[in-house]
Amino acid sequence: MAGDLHTHTHFSDGSCSPEELVAAAKKIGLHYLGITDHDTVDGVRHLYENGLYPGRGVNIIPGVELSANHPTRDIHIVGYNIDIYNEALLEMLDKIIEARWERFSQIINILQSKQYNIREADVLKVAGTSSSIGRAHIARALVKIGAFKSVRDAFDKMLGKGCPAYVPRYLPEVDEVIDVIHQAGGLAILAHPKLVGDDELVESLCPKMDGLEVYYPFHKPEETQHYFFLARKYNLLIAGGSDFHGAASRFVKELGDFTISDELAKKFFVAPAE
């Protein structure tokens, strides 16, 4: 059987509720499910506080995906087995979420100044329950009004780093992210190394990490092999996941389309206390 360590719910930019995600995981027989929303643990907390954790039938790994500061590259670090009530973690998440809302308004202003017929309310409608408002929501709203043909297209032409409507936001440093994950009792994993776009940078980050996301849908076989050897070289845990965002995903279509072995997944799981 198998596991998927990297998924998003509608508490960040995914389209499923945590319940739907867990139900889907059970239905297809996943043994391990990592829930790794961007900059929020609200999805995991929702499961905890509604008596849906432990998952009964699927081993849920509480996680979070944090972006770290870098002038030109996107560095995402996933924390696994974090204490979602840890004060230092929650403090950092608050600060990040606040910065996200600020940036959201700034981006909408830029888009309006460029004659895109989009209002904050349009994006909020798309974002629904999400507390972690982000560019993916804006991109979806732009696709909805026909301004771009896909989310990827909106990122490539308008919202991505270096594009006309790109606005930087507060991001913690790599060391701060790792430190806060450790303070919350978790493991820090460098996510989708290929998407960092700079293998030298990736290797320079390896000694700081607990693990590397070797298995990822966008990795070609030779890239997977490269990251596998890198993980071995730095004695890192080997992680992997689909980065499932729900139906209209830019990654995989269905949960279960991209999984890793139980052998790897179980290293990230700690059974919850009775």
Ligand SMILES: [Zn+2]
């Ligand atoms: Zn990511």
Ligand SMILES: [Zn+2]
């Ligand atoms: Zn992700």
